[in-house]
Amino acid sequence: MPSARRDWAVRLLIVAAILVAYFLGTLRPTVQLHTGTGYAAEGAISVEADGWTYSIPRDDMVWIDQQGSWHDAGRPNCLPIGSVTVKFAADEVHVQDSTWRQVVWVDCR
Numbered sequence: 001m002p003s004a005r006r007d008w009a010v011r012l013l014i015v016a017a018i019l020v021a022y023f024l025g026t027l028r029p030t031v032q033l034h035t036g037t038g039y040a041a042e043g044a045i046s047v048e049a050d051g052w053t054y055s056i057p058r059d060d061m062v063w064i065d066q067q068g069s070w071h072d073a074g075r076p077n078c079l080p081i082g083s084v085t086v087k088f089a090a091d092e093v094h095v096q097d098s099t100w101r102q103v104v105w106v107d108c109r
Contacts (some may be wrong), residue, residue, distance in 0.1 A: 004065060006097060030092060032091075035086070035087070035088075038084050038086040039082075040081055054088070063078075065108050088106045089103055089105040090102060
């Protein structure tokens with residue numbers, strides 16, 4: 001096979017491998033969006049959605065306020081004391097024999 005054809009074939013194989021890897025990586029995203037009923041008290045926040053009860057951290061939570069501004073800490077202002085519908089993202093975590101879903105983002109818009 002002449003050198004130019006071989007170089008072209010190698011480049012084509014590299015591009016094909018990159019495209020296949022990208023496609024396979026998009027088949028199963030780990031972070032999933034949910035909407036559920038949030039229950040907030042002074043010392044705890046939880047939300048129920050899709051048959052799970054998620055604990056929402058009160059600090060160090062990435063969230064978006066009603067005006068669309070991003071925050072990287074503090075209690076989401078849409079989760080006052082009481083119950084409210086909230087949109088959030090969670091990631092499934094596996095450590096040894098334990099599995100839980102960690103809330104990583106709350107949308108207050």
